[in-house]
Amino acid sequence: MTPAETSATTPTAMLAESPATTPTETLAETSAEVSAPTSRRGGRPANGEPVLDRAFRLLDAFHDDAPRLTLTELSERTGIPLSSTLRLALHLSRLGALERQADGTFMIGLRLLEYASLAPRGHGLRSIALPYLEDLHRATGQHVQLAVRENDEGVIVERLSTPGAGKVLYSVGGRVPLHGTGLGLVLLAYSRPEFQDAYLQRSLFLEPEHTPVTAAEVRAQLQAVRQTGIAHMSRLLPEPAASVCAPIFDRSGACAASIAVLGADGTLDSRVVEPAVIAIARAITRDLKLSGR
Amino acid sequence: MTPAETSATTPTAMLAESPATTPTETLAETSAEVSAPTSRRGGRPANGEPVLDRAFRLLDAFHDDAPRLTLTELSERTGIPLSSTLRLALHLSRLGALERQADGTFMIGLRLLEYASLAPRGHGLRSIALPYLEDLHRATGQHVQLAVRENDEGVIVERLSTPGAGKVLYSVGGRVPLHGTGLGLVLLAYSRPEFQDAYLQRSLFLEPEHTPVTAAEVRAQLQAVRQTGIAHMSRLLPEPAASVCAPIFDRSGACAASIAVLGADGTLDSRVVEPAVIAIARAITRDLKLSGR
DNA sequence: TCACAGCTTTCATTCATTGAAAGGAGACAC
DNA sequence: GTGTCTCCTTTCAATGAATGAAAGCTGTGA
Incomplete structure (x- = not known):
């Protein structure tokens, strides 16, 4: 038993002692004799993750407050090793999903704008509305907003904001x-009853404050929305609106979809x-039907 | 040359020898005897294509005139076998990049809108402008349009259209x-001289008509744009504009970026x-500088 | 000269990816 | 009921694309 083998059990010691022998020597020896390779390069991970999932996790790393990220930041945020992050990010850049600036930082690429503009429920609806x-x-x-439902959430498809009209919590794509x-209440009020029931099963909270609401309260609101064809909501945080x-x-x-004046x-x-919102919602509905949707 | 080295040169031999004692004997026999595999299932293609490339080829299959596609259409347009197309499309749907309707057709998903809204040169610019x-x-x-340059092309980032103001050739994302x-002329006029030179090397055509133009002609136009700070263009097809x-x-x-009134x-x-376009372009420039870009 | 942080390249290893084939599901015909 | 479509879904053995530790590189600062 050589000293190299005993030290191999402790990784920290490995790093300290590794320059003792040259890499070529250890490789030749490991293949023949040593069962525990001291400088084992490469190797696929035990439970690999599909490339696609990783690629989208990279895209997910970008946020409103972090639209440009360095390679290291990307790697840290996603937990993907640096070299794999680089390979993937470069691949995505080649496809136009990311862009790399001269200083090396990555950002979301314009190609994704191209794809997004083809989303019938996104840009298709938007262009009509x-x-x-x-x-x-x-x-x-x-502020004026347009949203559609996707599964258990609403997605803001368009927002026209007025600088003086207070903070808006959600932005386009949010x-x-x-x-x-x-x-959201409008989208829920006119969704299929089975969906509503399933949705109301969960424990519900009003979100900036994290106040609990009962299913019965929400049901009453939904009923009111369906009767009047309109939803009124107000919130106190971050500021009354x-x-x-x-x-x-x-x-x-x-x-x-649903529209909001906020x-x-x-x-x-x-x-x-109220009359303005109703009138415009009906006008968009009419145009939507005319344009074959 | 040690024995260890020679065996290392043929990794397949190594692998073939070790499972000789494993319970896959019957399998080994069939593969050895039957030379013409009548029912050979599975098998990776000779030159596989990265999953990521394929995934984006699926997204590329969608177009303005075909925003919704069936599985078979997707498979035909991309040339990817049906089963692989399904697997990939479902994977993309799980990630939100695609959506599947009740009738089985696929379309671009809203998740891509979310990513696109984070593109600094896309939605970031758009929200200011x-x-x-x-x-x-x-x-x-x-019609009003906003475009940025990406490599050798301009990408339309926003378009506000007026129904009565004639056909527009290009739409958002185009x-x-x-x-x-x-x-495009504006974007080219203010790009780096080396880039302009490289761009003007190619043979250039005016596109709906496919009329050739010389580099000298374009250079004169660029010069005029830089002198006046504005570009005037007109086209005859599909209709005078x-x-x-x-x-x-x-x-x-x-x-x-560049803006256009069309x-x-x-x-x-x-x-x-002209004065309106110049004034608005300057106003956006000022706002862009203020907002830290 | 050394230390460090951030980015890029290399390469042996192996599991995610692959598509032919088989198995539904539905529509239309006879 | 049986046959014949078209279209979609599932299965599974075979394998090459994907993997990350390590080494190399580059600039920055002491």
Whole structure:
């Protein structure tokens, strides 16, 4: 038993003693004699993860507050080893999903914009709704949002913001809960009853404050939305604000999206805004049916 | 040459010898005897293609005129075998990059909208420019476009269209040539001289008509753009139209984007539109610098 | 000259990926 | 009921694309 073998059991000692023998020597010896290779290069991990999943985890690493990341940051955020991160990130850059700047930082690439513009429920809907949303935006002078449901959440598809009209919690591409927001409540109110039941099974909280709500309370809200065709919501955090929301329907009569007018508390007179929101929601619904959706 | 080394040169032999005692005897026999495998299942292709490339080829299969595709259509368009197409498409659906409707058709998923909204040169720029673009849209009553350069092309990042203002060739996410369009000409005029030289090396054509243009002609146009700070372009196909375009600069003084007002021939008085385009381009430039880009 | 942090390249190892084949599911015909 | 489509889904042996530790490289700062 050579000293090299006994030291191999402790990885830290390995690192300290490794320069004692040259790499070529150890390799030749390990293949013949040594069962525990001291400098074992390569090797696939015990439970490999599909490349695709990893690639999308890289994309997931980017956020509103971190739209540009260095290689090391990417590696740390995803937990993927540095060399694998580099290989993947370069691959994604070749495909246009990422872009690399001169200083080496990575960012989301424009190719993804191209794909996103083909999402029927995203840009397809948006292109029809945008002129109407602009009208609503001008008329009310408040934030205007458009959202669709994806599984258990709403996704903001478009947002027209007004600098003076308070903070907006969610931005384009962002996800909103179906029960704590006006946009979500509308989407939930017009979804299939079985889906509603399943959704209301879970324990629900109003999110900035983390206040619990009962299923019965939400059901009452949904009932009100269906009766009036409109949703009123208000929140206190991060600052008092209110929203007025209405549904948009597709050709089949299913709720395709919801729109919201959102403003700082006090600046939003719901009596005034309500007819405008309803009128614009109906106009978009009509246009959606005409355009073959 | 040690025996260990010679055996190391043929790894297959090593592998073949060790499972000789393993219970896969029957399998080994069949593979040895049957030379023509009538029912040979599985097997990796001779030159496999990386999963990532295939996944993005699936996304590439979607187009403006085909935003929803069946499994068979996807398989045909990409040339990927049906079973592999299904596996991949389902995987992408799990990741949110695709969505599957009840009838089995696939479409681009909303998750990609989420990623796209993080592209600094896409949605980041867009969110700053949009209010100004709306102003320009209202004031002129014509199509308004915003584009950035990616390699040898311009990419449309935003478009506000006016139903009555003629056909628009390019939509959001679409790519425009750098020499045949006003938007592209501006992007080219303010790019690095080496890049311009390289770009002008190629044989250039004006695209709907496929008319050749010389590098000298384009150079003269670029010179005019740099002198006046604006680009005028007109095209005859598919119908007569004209555009007025101006550059947007980032903090470093490089051209970050270009904007265009585009209208049917005759409806666009460039004398009137020009000051508006310049003013809005400067306003966006100022805002871009303020917001730390 | 040394130490360090961040990025890039190498390469033996092996498991995720592969597609032909078989197995439904539904529609239309006879 | 049986046959024949088309379209979608599942199975599974074979294997090369994917893997990450280690070494190499580059700039920065003491």
